Amino acid sequence: MxxxxxxxxxxxxxxxxxxxxxxxxxxxxxxxxxxxxxxxxxxxxxxxxxxxxxxxxxxxxxxxxxxxxxxxxGLVDAHTHLDKGHIWPRTSNPDGTFGGAINAVMSDRGANWSEEDIRARFEWGLRASFHHGTVAIRTHLDSYLPHGRNAWRVFRRLRDEWAGRITLQASSIAPLDRFQGDEGEELADLVAANGGVLGMVTRLTGGLHDDLPSDFQPMLDRFFQLAEDRGLEMDLHVDESGDSGARALREIALTAQRRGFKKPVQVGHCCSLSLQPEAFARETIKAVADAGLSVVVLPMCNMYLQGRAAGRTPRWRGVTLVHEMRAAGVRVSVASDNCRDPFYAYGDHDMLEVYRESTRILQLDHPIGDWPAAAARRPADAMGLREHxxxxxxxxxxxxxxxxxxxxxxxxxxxxxxxxxxxxxxxxxxxxxxxxxxxxxxxx
Missing domain, CATH: 2.30.40.10 (Urease, subunit C, domain 1)
Incomplete structure (x- = not known):
């Protein structure tokens, strides 16, 4: 053998x-x-x-x-959620929807997420990733305070313990409005103190990815300012819905250009772009390319969540315009996202599976082109890992x-x-x- x-x-x-x-x-x-x-x-x-x-x-x-x-x-997984993985047996998603996933995770986090609980599930995911051949991971950590301090302590310990086996990075995740006021300062300081990436989701607390609120731009500028003041990279969950009112991606790209933001920015999901009018989609993709944003897509998770309604066959795949982005010169990666939690009931931290399923879902073939790099070289570059x-x-x-x-x-x-x-x-x-x-x- x-x-x-x-x-x-x-x-x-x-x-x-x-x-x-x-x-x-x-x-x-x-x-x-x-x-x-x-x-x-x-x-x-x-x-x-x-x-x-x-x-x-x-x-x-x-x-x-x-x-x-x-x-x-060795493959690179640039977007995961190791802190919430594998809670499905105790807290499932009752209807498989995005809103159902949010509510289920909030309930489980409040009741169960001690440091011991997070560490056990987090390290289980690392062991599976290592066995499958992953060499680097960026995980998002639910950073709602005061809970977020526990998650970052677990991350810091495991990052050190797994050094030499898996290069581990972490990004915060919390709704955009959480970064306003004193809480935003505290969250950004927590990320900086732990060598992390500043991340958020472009929805507000209790809401979904839909029409942008009237004060979205000042909140977004505030988020950029927090990153600039601390020299932090950014990693954002963007427009994860099938609502054509979810148009944060364009505003993020334009804001990065206007402010001359120097650090790398990765944006994930960007699902609603595939349902936008063609002219707006082209304008958005150009802005993303001009701003130098990296895009990471999560096709297994998004096909699972998006377009789901009881008794109705889904009408779309829930994924963004990856071919159009690549044609415009945008760096596009694929990643595993959630594993066995309310956002995705399946998954095994296997980037070969992610690439295989991405090829089928996104039609990354005929020709294959350079799409294999989306599971390896491109995410490594987005994470600043030039040898991986x-x-x-x-x-x-x-x-x-x-x-x-x-x-x-x-x-x-x-x-x-x-x-x-x-x-x-x-x-x-x-x-x-x-x-x-x-x-x-x-x-x-």
Missing amino acids: LRDSIPAYGPYWLRDARVHSAFLTEMPGPRDAEGLCRVDIQVDDGRIAGIEPEGTAPEEGVHVQMRGGQVWP GRIAVNNAADLILLNGRFMTEVLSRPNTDRVVIRNGRTVDSALPDWRELDTVVGMA
Whole structure:
């Protein structure tokens, strides 16, 4: 088996592998119609020592025969909610709607989210992510005060404990109006003190993503000011609805340009854009491109939530205009979002699953183009992690080895037989068992 052929020590070659050009910083040879390059990869001292055209590896030394199977870099999950994951068994979503999810999470947070509870579920998600081959994660933390202090303490401890296995970042999440007045100062200081990213949702407390309130712009400027004063990056939940009145994305892009905001800004969801008039959508996408915003889409979660009504088949996929954004030069990533909580009843922190399902939902094929980068290189760049999400000489040998040779093979199966390599060695881990959380979520 492929797993058993990786040596426990010493250098080796991955011979006759396919690597998608979207993961490569330099092209070692020609690529086929799907963008795949046939290569030999040398691994030495935990790093990638060479990437050569297939068939050029020397005969001496240890060889791992890939037989044309694909090699992917460790993947990057730029938008998750590890603090609320896996509460579904004790607090489900009664109707599967966005409003139902908000109410369920608020109820569960008030009743159950001690530091011990958050840590148990948070770390379970990290273990699953690591097993699947994720090397970096940005998680949003519910930062309603006073609860938010608990979440940030848990994050800080786990960030340190998991250093070297998963690079962990965190962003605050709370409604925009929470950042007004003294509470906003306290929230921004909390984020800054913990090395975080300032984040919010473009709805107000108790509301949904619909028509912008009359005082939206001054509240948005106040949020930008909080970030500017502390030198913080921003990560925003934007227009997560099918309401054409949800038009915050354009205002965020224009505000970033007007203020000359210098730090990176990532925006997530942006669902309502796909239901806007064409002229307004084009204008918004141009503003996003001009402002240099990064967009992260969460297709599994949004297809689950959006357009849901009892007894009615959904009429749209709940996702934004990713192809139009890429054509305009916008950096677009895909991410896992919620796992087994009221916002999404499923999920297993598996970025290969996210990419596979994103291809089907968003039609990221015919051609494949550079869309594989949306699960690796692009989110890494959005998070400022320039060595992650790519396969390059001198980078750490953090890799995923797949039996699938062509994109249709990789995209047709869950790839449960993948081999995860970290620092050149096979990861010997097991997926965490759901039963481990039984006492945490009240199932025991």
